[in-house]
Amino acid sequence: DTEVTQTPKHLVMGMTNKKSLKCEQHMGHRAMYWYKQKAKKPPELMFVYSYEKLSINESVPSRFSPECPNSSLLNLHLHALQPEDSALYLCASSQGSGTGNEKLFFGSGTQLSVL
Amino acid sequence: GIQVEQSPPDLILQEGANSTLRCNFSDSVNNLQWFHQNPWGQLINLFYIPSGTKQNGRLSATTVATERYSLLYISSSQTTDSGVYFCAVEGMDSSYKLIFGSGTRLLVRP
Numbered sequence: 001d002t003e004v005t006q007t008p009k010h011l012v013m014g015m016t017n018k019k020s021l022k023c024e025q026h027m028g029h030r031a032m033y034w035y036k037q038k039a040k041k042p043p044e045l046m047f048v049y050s051y052e053k054l055s056i057n058e059s060v061p062s063r064f065s066p067e068c069p070n071s072s073l074l075n076l077h078l079h080a081l082q083p084e085d086s087a088l089y090l091c092a093s094s095q096g097s098g099t100g101n102e103k104l105f106f107g108s109g110t111q112l113s114v115l
Numbered sequence: 116g117i118q119v120e121q122s123p124p125d126l127i128l129q130e131g132a133n134s135t136l137r138c139n140f141s142d143s144v145n146n147l148q149w150f151h152q153n154p155w156g157q158l159i160n161l162f163y164i165p166s167g168t169k170q171n172g173r174l175s176a177t178t179v180a181t182e183r184y185s186l187l188y189i190s191s192s193q194t195t196d197s198g199v200y201f202c203a204v205e206g207m208d209s210s211y212k213l214i215f216g217s218g219t220r221l222l223v224r225p
Contacts, residue, residue: 042201045212106157
């Protein structure tokens, strides 16, 4: 199984809502990532978890709150988002050797619209 | 931080044609990957190629790390090759920080 599964595929939320994006992998990977991709732009790194610990936060606003409950799951909690946060949110995983330099596998993404 | 430039930004091919996509990077890297993003947004990892040459069917890639560039070759293109091709790199002191270039948007016409 070489799949990263993301749910939901589409999400529409208001600026006062709280929602969560979910990501799951069963490849035994120990590094998991959140990327954000705006239309016609490349993916931008948001967070990296290594062995369930947050190792990289690319100065992401606090209205985005990541969580890694176990080695297979990664969540992104959303609260008080702005319309400019509308984007495709991509989850990825890699083996997690502790030194980076690894092949990434991506999920199909959650297309988020903030009204 | 490290800069990644891809060329050309856009490419239109007739089915069956060959093409070469280029990725230049501004500093030494220990990780370079090529991805294809299909029209539905799915990013598929084509190659993990920090150096050397690899082939996978009609696709091949070469990275010359000492000269800071990588090339992706597509031969006998098919309409299903359409989409955006991204090069992504990780700097020597940037574990897990894979940085994407701006991509090459490819359209293959039947």
